[in-house]
Amino acid sequence: xxxxxxxxxxxxxxxxxxxxxxxxxxxxxxxxxxxxxxxxxxxxxxxxxxxxxxxxxxxxxxxxxxxxxxxxxxxxxxxxxxxxxxxxxxxxxxxxxxxxxxxxxxxxxxxxxxxxxxxxxxxxxxxx
Amino acid sequence: xxxxxxxxxxxxxxxxxxxxxxxxxxxxxxxxxxxxxxxxxxxxxxxxxxxxxxxxxxxxxxxxxxxxxxxxxxxxxxxxxxxxxxxxxxxxxxxxxxxxxxxxx
Numbered sequence: 001x002x003x004x005x006x007x008x009x010x011x012x013x014x015x016x017x018x019x020x021x022x023x024x025x026x027x028x029x030x031x032x033x034x035x036x037x038x039x040x041x042x043x044x045x046x047x048x049x050x051x052x053x054x055x056x057x058x059x060x061x062x063x064x065x066x067x068x069x070x071x072x073x074x075x076x077x078x079x080x081x082x083x084x085x086x087x088x089x090x091x092x093x094x095x096x097x098x099x100x101x102x103x104x105x106x107x108x109x110x111x112x113x114x115x116x117x118x119x120x121x122x123x124x125x126x127x128x
Numbered sequence: 129x130x131x132x133x134x135x136x137x138x139x140x141x142x143x144x145x146x147x148x149x150x151x152x153x154x155x156x157x158x159x160x161x162x163x164x165x166x167x168x169x170x171x172x173x174x175x176x177x178x179x180x181x182x183x184x185x186x187x188x189x190x191x192x193x194x195x196x197x198x199x200x201x202x203x204x205x206x207x208x209x210x211x212x213x214x215x216x217x218x219x220x221x222x223x224x225x226x227x228x229x230x231x232x233x
Contacts, residue, residue: 037222047171047214049222062221096170110221114161116182118170 002026004097004119011125012091018084018124022097025078035100035111038071038082040093041121048093052100052110053080060110087126094121129153131217133225139233140205148228150198150215159219162191162200165227166211174213175200205230 008020022036038050051061051071059071070083084091101116130153140146150160158178163171173182175191178198188203202209210232215225 039222045212045227047216047224047227049224052222060221098170101173101176112159112218114173114176114216114218115163115171115222116173118172121170 002099002117004099004117006095006097006119006122008122008124010123011127012087013128014088014126015086018082018087018091018095018126020082020095020097020122020124021079022081022119023077023079024099033104034102035106035113036073036080037098037100037115039096039098039115039118041096042093050082050084050095054105089126092124092126094123096121129156129217129220129223131215131223131225133213133215133228135228136226137229137231139231141233142205142207144205144233146202146205146230148200148202148213148215148230150193150200150225152196152198152217155195156217156219158194159217160191160193160198161216161218162189163214163216164209164211165214171214202230 003025005023012018035052035054037052041047053059053071061069068085073080097119098115099117100111100113102113132151134149160178162175165171174185179191190201192199212227212229214227217223
């Protein structure tokens with residue numbers, strides 16, 4: 001059974017960089033051509049897609065966050081990562097990693113596929 | 129694209145049915161998914177392609193619609209069905225609706 005687990009600091013100071021990892025177990029990046037994503041949920045409950053990356057690279061980001069976001073993959077460690085720079089209190093949220101359903105690369109920059117596996121989520125609070 | 133769900137809250141008695149709506153501001157064809165989320169948990173994919181149930185999801189959950197109007201119907205609500213439901217379009221970049229909370233009446 002595929003499992004995703006987020007990890008990283010739960011508290012980040014304003015203007016600093018938020019960094020999270022998502023470790024994937026129960027499957028191998030090398031043999032699994034899937035797209036992986038970061039999604040966050042605000043304290044009010046709204047879900048926001050942050051970005052998506054194919055297992056071999058080539059990320060795509062939510063245009064509203066793109067200037068501050070970097071998503072990368074480390075296939076040797078079976079994980080992918082999120083970095084969000086210049087954070088403010090508005091970035092306080094539960095951050096989820098997830099997998100897009102369906103194997104293989106698509107012709108679209110962002111795969112037209114829902115999210116079938118999710119991590120449990122990790123709360124990140126931005127505060128001094 | 130803007131995704132609008134209604135109502136925001138639905139009060140239903142166990143055993144009754146519930147109808148949740150999701151509207152897209154422009155056509156997303158059938159690129160529409162429904163998720164269930166319980167407190168402290170991640171969303172769980174229930175339906176994709178507007179009407180295809182994920183393996184293992186009970187038949188009391190059904191989805192319909194295409195283009196801009198979509199519906200999630202739950203028949204014979206059970207205790208474990210009281211949760212928040214989100215629609216999500218994936219025809220463009222992923223975008224979620226604001227959610228409908230189904231609560232016990």
